[in-house]
Amino acid sequence: MLVKKMKEQAAQMDGQKVEIQGWVRTNRASKKIGFIVINDGSCFTNVQVVYEQDLPTFEQAGKITLGSAVEVKGTFVYTPNGKQSFEIHADSIEVLGACDHDYPIQKKRHSFEYMREIPHIRPRANSYYAIFRLRSVLSMAIHTFFQDQGFVYVHTPIITGNDAEGAGECFTVTTRSDDKYDKDFFGKHAQLTVSGQLHVEPFALTYRNVYTFGPTFRAENSNTTRHASEFWMIEPELAFADLSDDMDCIEAMIKYCINYCLEHAPEEMAFFNQYVDKGVIDRIKHVANSKFVRMTYTEAIEHLEKVKDQFENKDIYWGMDLQSEHERYISEKIVNGPVFLTDYPKDIKAFYMRVNDDNKTVAACDLLVPYVGELVGGSQREERYDVLESRMKELGMDQSILQWYLDLRRFGGCKHSGFGLGFDRMLMYVTGMQNIRDVEPYPRTPRNLIF
Amino acid sequence: MLVKKMKEQAAQMDGQKVEIQGWVRTNRASKKIGFIVINDGSCFTNVQVVYEQDLPTFEQAGKITLGSAVEVKGTFVYTPNGKQSFEIHADSIEVLGACDHDYPIQKKRHSFEYMREIPHIRPRANSYYAIFRLRSVLSMAIHTFFQDQGFVYVHTPIITGNDAEGAGECFTVTTRSDDKYDKDFFGKHAQLTVSGQLHVEPFALTYRNVYTFGPTFRAENSNTTRHASEFWMIEPELAFADLSDDMDCIEAMIKYCINYCLEHAPEEMAFFNQYVDKGVIDRIKHVANSKFVRMTYTEAIEHLEKVKDQFENKDIYWGMDLQSEHERYISEKIVNGPVFLTDYPKDIKAFYMRVNDDNKTVAACDLLVPYVGELVGGSQREERYDVLESRMKELGMDQSILQWYLDLRRFGGCKHSGFGLGFDRMLMYVTGMQNIRDVEPYPRTPRNLIF
Numbered sequence: 025m026l027v028k029k030m031k032e033q034a035a036q037m038d039g040q041k042v043e044i045q046g047w048v049r050t051n052r053a054s055k056k057i058g059f060i061v062i063n064d065g066s067c068f069t070n071v072q073v074v075y076e077q078d079l080p081t082f083e084q085a086g087k088i089t090l091g092s093a094v095e096v097k098g099t100f101v102y103t104p105n106g107k108q109s110f111e112i113h114a115d116s117i118e119v120l121g122a123c124d125h126d127y128p129i130q131k132k133r134h135s136f137e138y139m140r141e142i143p144h145i146r147p148r149a150n151s152y153y154a155i156f157r158l159r160s161v162l163s164m165a166i167h168t169f170f171q172d173q174g175f176v177y178v179h180t181p182i183i184t185g186n187d188a189e190g191a192g193e194c195f196t197v198t199t200r201s202d203d204k205y206d207k208d209f210f211g212k213h214a215q216l217t218v219s220g221q222l223h224v225e226p227f228a229l230t231y232r233n234v235y236t237f238g239p240t241f242r243a244e245n246s247n248t249t250r251h252a253s254e255f256w257m258i259e260p261e262l263a264f265a266d267l268s269d270d271m272d273c274i275e276a277m278i279k280y281c282i283n284y285c286l287e288h289a290p291e292e293m294a295f296f297n298q299y300v301d302k303g304v305i306d307r308i309k310h311v312a313n314s315k316f317v318r319m320t321y322t323e324a325i326e327h328l329e330k331v332k333d334q335f336e337n338k339d340i341y342w343g344m345d346l347q348s349e350h351e352r353y354i355s356e357k358i359v360n361g362p363v364f365l366t367d368y369p370k371d372i373k374a375f376y377m378r379v380n381d382d383n384k385t386v387a388a389c390d391l392l393v394p395y396v397g398e399l400v401g402g403s404q405r406e407e408r409y410d411v412l413e414s415r416m417k418e419l420g421m422d423q424s425i426l427q428w429y430l431d432l433r434r435f436g437g438c439k440h441s442g443f444g445l446g447f448d449r450m451l452m453y454v455t456g457m458q459n460i461r462d463v464e465p466y467p468r469t470p471r472n473l474i475f
Numbered sequence: 476m477l478v479k480k481m482k483e484q485a486a487q488m489d490g491q492k493v494e495i496q497g498w499v500r501t502n503r504a505s506k507k508i509g510f511i512v513i514n515d516g517s518c519f520t521n522v523q524v525v526y527e528q529d530l531p532t533f534e535q536a537g538k539i540t541l542g543s544a545v546e547v548k549g550t551f552v553y554t555p556n557g558k559q560s561f562e563i564h565a566d567s568i569e570v571l572g573a574c575d576h577d578y579p580i581q582k583k584r585h586s587f588e589y590m591r592e593i594p595h596i597r598p599r600a601n602s603y604y605a606i607f608r609l610r611s612v613l614s615m616a617i618h619t620f621f622q623d624q625g626f627v628y629v630h631t632p633i634i635t636g637n638d639a640e641g642a643g644e645c646f647t648v649t650t651r652s653d654d655k656y657d658k659d660f661f662g663k664h665a666q667l668t669v670s671g672q673l674h675v676e677p678f679a680l681t682y683r684n685v686y687t688f689g690p691t692f693r694a695e696n697s698n699t700t701r702h703a704s705e706f707w708m709i710e711p712e713l714a715f716a717d718l719s720d721d722m723d724c725i726e727a728m729i730k731y732c733i734n735y736c737l738e739h740a741p742e743e744m745a746f747f748n749q750y751v752d753k754g755v756i757d758r759i760k761h762v763a764n765s766k767f768v769r770m771t772y773t774e775a776i777e778h779l780e781k782v783k784d785q786f787e788n789k790d791i792y793w794g795m796d797l798q799s800e801h802e803r804y805i806s807e808k809i810v811n812g813p814v815f816l817t818d819y820p821k822d823i824k825a826f827y828m829r830v831n832d833d834n835k836t837v838a839a840c841d842l843l844v845p846y847v848g849e850l851v852g853g854s855q856r857e858e859r860y861d862v863l864e865s866r867m868k869e870l871g872m873d874q875s876i877l878q879w880y881l882d883l884r885r886f887g888g889c890k891h892s893g894f895g896l897g898f899d900r901m902l903m904y905v906t907g908m909q910n911i912r913d914v915e916p917y918p919r920t921p922r923n924l925i926f
Contacts, residue, residue: 095715144882147678160627197647216633465678
């Protein structure tokens with residue numbers, strides 16, 4: 025029986041015979057009695073197994089090493105006043121798989137750096153054990169949120185022939201060891217996707233509401249705590265929707281995900297709140313209960329100009345790209361909560377964003393949240409063929425590669441909007457984890473490819 | 476209001492004022508009355524909009540082209556005895572985005588081959604419109620099945636440093652145009668994953684029950700209807716589970732997915748049943764209601780030897796790799812339903828499969844289904860360090876690359892099993908679609924990389 029089930033039914037199970045399999049977290053024994061703490065993988069809670077002198081294998085039991093896989097048969101004892109609500113008194117303890125003494129996890133606390141070298145073992149350590157279950161829970165939150173509203177999930181391609189945003193360095197995908205790509209597997213240069221947005225737009229112009237959820241890649245040589253070369257992204261796209269509709273969707277999604285995690289992973293969230301980031305639960309609950317403020321980029325610049333001496337980067341002017349310190353100031357000091365900055369200068373944003381009537385700004389939004397900065401970036405897409413075409417020319421883009429994308433504007437194109445959510449960053453935000461290397465199962469970063 | 480909602484509430488909506496946005500499927504008008512059929516993306520059902528001479532824009536309405544995006548305001552008319560259960564009588568029809576006359580989809584039937592050249596437009600054609608929604612529904616079926624049972628979803632890496640099975644040709648991932656991989660982005664050779672299995676096993680030895688669901692890649696130069704260079708795979712892994720438990724999980728999953736699709740996409744399934752593969756609904760219902768038979772490879776060979784003259788490949792012997800014709804014969808003629816073949820010769824299976832006591836066969840299973848052949852492949856994994864190590868030596872594998880994988884057998888390893896389901900093939904199976912190029916949004920095959 026899984027421990028998760030036992031927990032739910034503890035009050036009814038007192039005295040029953042039970043059987044569990046799991047891995048030893050700790051084991052200590054005196055001459056008369058021993059205690060093995062086991063986790064069976066079904067939930068964060070461990071089970072304490074009590075074994076006494078009358079156990080035929082009492083001596084061997086005392087020697088079972090940390091990390092071993094064991095099977096325990098015994099009696100369920102309900103302990104409503106104990107630290108745990110139940111324990112198991114063992115009739116038998118069998119070692120299914122022993123654990124050697126050079127096991128990389130010992131009782132002491134290990135650094136995150138040390139753990140990153142052993143991605144095949146670290147899920148068994150508390151922080152990672154909590155984070156990777158939360159990764160699964162948050163994934164399901166995303167799917168449930170969108171599917172419940174009828175959004176169609178689209179698998180946009182990983183290998184692509186066109187560079188989506190013109191932004192970001194790309195990995196080449198090849199079966200050759202030279203650059204004769206015309207003789208390559210696909211007969212031309214191929215690369216890993218940096219975004220599914222352009223590929224998903226045609227589906228929004230068919231199903232109205234769609235989303236992607238898949239891996240994306242950047243070959244950028246940046247060694248920060250927030251950048252990885254491989255990461256998962258969610259890119260919803262909504263037809264017949266303007267920037268305001270887009271922001272409504274973003275806000276509803278963030279709130280839904282927060283509530284889903286608190287509801288479906290309460291033990292893990294309590295762990296993060298106690299050991300990883302004190303106060304994280306209050307902080308995300310506050311976000312889930314706030315009305316997200318909307319403020320134009322232009323207003324934000326006015327606020328920042330007044331206090332520019334506080335910043336490392338004091339050169340505040342309309343047209344600049346905001347740095348993380350500026351974004352955090354806006355959300356933490358000015359708004360004290362989540363805030364959408366909107367209507368950015370077109371020169372610092374992507375070619376596909378809809379140009380506003382002022383011809384200087386675009387209908388874009390970034391969601392900024394306290395202590396993190398940018399969490400989501402979105403925009404209304406340019407649906408006017410001629411405007412989009414001239415924007416691409418202005419930027420010196422090769423129109424022939426994206427003619428299909430332009431053509432969508434001639435074939436029943438309409439007002440539409442979308443956004444991108446970095447899944448790993450959202451996971452960091454919800455848990456308070458500080459390094460993207462600690463929320464991905466096998467993080468890939470420059471010169472770092474373990475297994 | 477979305478058409479999906481209107482359908483559900485049709486009986487209560489008679490006479491109400493409504494507003495919809497969508498894309499024109501057909502438009503025909505006489506001098507006094509016109510009919511525009513619109514799909515709004517929310518469901519397979521189209522809506523008929525009736526417009527009459529008193530509409531101020533009656534003449535323009537008659538000229539609205541197929542594919543255009545429109546907004547209609549009007550009166551909802553409940554027609555319980557009509558072909559559709561309701562229609563809308565227009566007060567106004569506005570073109571939001573016109574569609575040029577060179578629109579690639581016209582009223583006539585287009586070939587699949589033609590459609591493959593226009594992946595940005597084809598989702599609007601009936602077959603594709605049905606298939607890509609079903610793709611989303613089947614994805615959610617998978618997630619729901621596993622999450623409901625507490626399986627943890629793991630994002631195994633796309634870029635990897637070790638070739639998982641030693642099987643299958645791989646794509647190189649690089650930022651260079653030569654083969655100096657020690658100076659490459661990751662400081663060594665990197666490739667696209669062919670399977671997440673090895674990477675997910677550590678998580679099964681932590682959470683007990685886990686699954687992957689992500690893209691995988693093969694650089695094989697095969698131009699068949701069932702092979703793509705990029706495809707999605709589901710790879711569950713169960714600790715404390717033997718081959719029989721594994722097969723129980725496979726059987727439950729397949730049945731769950733079939734029922735989920737029938738329940739959540741009834742219109743699309745009816746379309747496939749009528750236009751794509753007559754009888755597909757009965758066939759998959761039969762599978763959902765069958766007890767899957769289990770038969771050893773050795774028994775299968777005995778059956779096949781008796782009828783070997785029927786086959787193109789008549790050379791039937793113990794130790795051979797079964798061809799598709801043999802697999803289909805077993806499931807269609809011998810069993811007349813889904814069948815697990817088990818205990819294959821170890822020489823034709825992967826190194827990580829558990830060697831049986833006969834030392835000749837391994838605890839593997841393939842699920843064969845009528846009219847398709849192999850749908851799922853699974854196995855119990857070799858959990859004995861020494862057996863696995865000698866198997867790797869036998870096969871001349873480089874142990875240093877997979878030492879981490881071997882080490883899992885020293886650190887609380889235990890009996891565990893898993894399987895792989897090709898998502899695209901499952902989608903083909905459920906819908907009766909015959910070519911993998913028609914079930915993927917942007918299929919990638921040799922010398923074929925559109926957008």
